[in-house]
Amino acid sequence: MTIPNIITLFRFLLVPLVVLSLLDGKWGWAFSGFLAAAVSDGLDGFIARHFNQRSALGAYLDPVADKVLLVSVFVVLGYMGHLPLWLVIAVVSRDALIVGGVILSTVMGNPVPMKPIFVSKANTTVQLILASLVLASLALHFSLGLFLQGFVYLSGLLTIASGAAYLVSWIKHMGGYVDASTASDD
Numbered sequence: 001m002t003i004p005n006i007i008t009l010f011r012f013l014l015v016p017l018v019v020l021s022l023l024d025g026k027w028g029w030a031f032s033g034f035l036a037a038a039v040s041d042g043l044d045g046f047i048a049r050h051f052n053q054r055s056a057l058g059a060y061l062d063p064v065a066d067k068v069l070l071v072s073v074f075v076v077l078g079y080m081g082h083l084p085l086w087l088v089i090a091v092v093s094r095d096a097l098i099v100g101g102v103i104l105s106t107v108m109g110n111p112v113p114m115k116p117i118f119v120s121k122a123n124t125t126v127q128l129i130l131a132s133l134v135l136a137s138l139a140l141h142f143s144l145g146l147f148l149q150g151f152v153y154l155s156g157l158l159t160i161a162s163g164a165a166y167l168v169s170w171i172k173h174m175g176g177y178v179d180a181s182t183a184s185d186d
Contacts (some may be wrong), residue, residue, distance in 0.1 A: 008065045014034075031139040034073060034131060070124070070131065073135075083152070091155075097163055112170060119158065121147070122162075127158075135150055
């Protein structure tokens with residue numbers, strides 16, 4: 001197992017700790033755990049690229065770890081009223097669409113290659129920033145007002161754009177079109 005894969009597994013372990021901290025109102029712990037997970041995401045990618053430690057397992061685990069963390073945090077923050085319900089539904093629906101497409105294409109004997117696209121990377125980045133801003137404002141007791149609202153709408157827009165791009169790529173892939181770049185996940 002490579003160092004990036006070990007770091008990714010660490011991110012998986014942080015998810016229940018962050019969720020429990022949120023549910024207990026321990027904003028500082030939730031923010032710290034989320035930040036550690038976000039930094040570890042960058043760290044494992046850096047190590048994989050710069051020290052030639054990329055692996056097939058890592059190509060699948062890394063985006064799954066990102067999604068488990070983000071979806072869990074978004075769902076809990078939505079449940080607690082700190083994120084709008086429409087955004088939580090959009091985020092969860094997009095990820096369900098991606099997972100469903102990957103499973104369906106695999107069952108049909110035409111697996112989708114795992115290649116992230118720019119809009120998916122931008123989507124994940126904005127979602128990470130949004131979750132960080134909400135957690136920071138809760139932990140440090142400050143309000144971001146309209147700035148936070150802007151990130152909410154940007155996150156919603158990128159979530160929809162990313163889901164649509166994935167759907168178009170998946171349809172092209174399943175239809176056998178040549179040069180159908182697939183938007184696996186971020």
